[in-house]
Amino acid sequence: MTTLTATVYKSTGSWYLTKDEQGTTWKARIKGVFKNDDISSTNPIAVGDFVEMEVENEAEKVSTIYTIKDRINYVARQSPHTRHRHHIVASNLDQSLLIATLKDPRTSLGFIDRFLVACEAYHVPAIILFNKKDTWRKKEEIQFAEWKEIYETIGYQVLATSIHQQEAIEEVKAILAHKTTLLSGHSGVGKSSLLNVLFPEMKLRTGEVSGWSGKGLHTTTFAEMHDLPFGGRVIDTPGVREFGLVDIERGELAQYFPEMRNLMNDCQFNNCQHMNEPGCAIKAAVQEGGISSDRFYSYMNIRESIRENDWE
Ligand code: GDP
Ligand code: ZN
Numbered sequence: 001m002t003t004l005t006a007t008v009y010k011s012t013g014s015w016y017l018t019k020d021e022q023g024t025t026w027k028a029r030i031k032g033v034f035k036n037d038d039i040s041s042t043n044p045i046a047v048g049d050f051v052e053m054e055v056e057n058e059a060e061k062v063s064t065i066y067t068i069k070d071r072i073n074y075v076a077r078q079s080p081h082t083r084h085r086h087h088i089v090a091s092n093l094d095q096s097l098l099i100a101t102l103k104d105p106r107t108s109l110g111f112i113d114r115f116l117v118a119c120e121a122y123h124v125p126a127i128i129l130f131n132k133k134d135t136w137r138k139k140e141e142i143q144f145a146e147w148k149e150i151y152e153t154i155g156y157q158v159l160a161t162s163i164h165q166q167e168a169i170e171e172v173k174a175i176l177a178h179k180t181t182l183l184s185g186h187s188g189v190g191k192s193s194l195l196n197v198l199f200p201e202m203k204l205r206t207g208e209v210s211g212w213s214g215k216g217l218h219t220t221t222f223a224e225m226h227d228l229p230f231g232g233r234v235i236d237t238p239g240v241r242e243f244g245l246v247d248i249e250r251g252e253l254a255q256y257f258p259e260m261r262n263l264m265n266d267c268q269f270n271n272c273q274h275m276n277e278p279g280c281a282i283k284a285a286v287q288e289g290g291i292s293s294d295r296f297y298s299y300m301n302i303r304e305s306i307r308e309n310d311w312e
Helices: 109-121 138-153 169-176 191-198 250-256 281-288 293-311
Strands: 003-011 016-020 025-030 050-057 062-068 074-078 086-091 095-101 126-131 157-160 180-184 224-227 233-236
Touching (some): 025 050, 095 109, 109 138, 109 250, 109 293, 138 157, 157 169, 180 191, 191 233
Parallel strands (some): 025 062, 095 180, 180 233
Antiparallel strands (some): 003 050, 074 086
């Protein structure tokens, strides 16, 4: 019996596409009931998982996955079918890159903050890239400078690109090189355009139907990992615009705001929710300008949305 260590590149639910350490691609499936007691998810195996496989058919490169290695981290969203279960979007990530735009379409600060909170909760370092710099006028330049300041102050890397004018593309490549990166962003921000720049030889992705799995599964609904020509991997998650805050409770939300996490111990009450409590160090910092009021506003909004989820 030949066994192999491999990484999952693609999943359609019943079949997986994996790559072994020699770079050979395999069609893999799970034998019988596959239990992963890590978390209760709707998919036992996700893109990015490190697995052990048994070779079933060497000539046709068919194998069976029998072990999944412990995940370093993962990103999940609420299952569209079962509200209280997770769907693991991707695992073993070095970082997540959010592509945002200041106009056409405008990515809101609230959306960015939700993304950042999820990244904090899932222990995935986050980078924010503002694309379509070529369309900016004075107003957007000022806005970018403001947001860059807010996010860099609290430890996030922020950059501006123009894919159309090939601006800062080398910077993006340097960020992605030799790492496994999850790409995120609203549709229309330039994600496909960036993928086309990174993978010039990649065939047209949209509308492509996966040949090996049959069943006419549309590639655009499943996460897929790609090897970068200069080293590293990118995971594209079409159809997943936002990964949810599935695991977060109201009481722990402030921990996922780095600027709050650092100050929380100074609050008078150790169960302070930073809303209306006396002696709150967070509110004091917001008033004094040490914490961005926009970020605090996002905190309140996200907190409110978590409460609504709890009631349902
Ligand atoms: P996706 O939905 O995120 O995959 O976005 P696309 O890559 O399809 O881009 C959406 C639109 O934005 C297309 O019309 C692109 O040509 C355009 N676009 C992408 N990058 C840039 C850019 O840097 N500058 C400008 N002006 N338009 C861009
Ligand atoms: Zn407080």
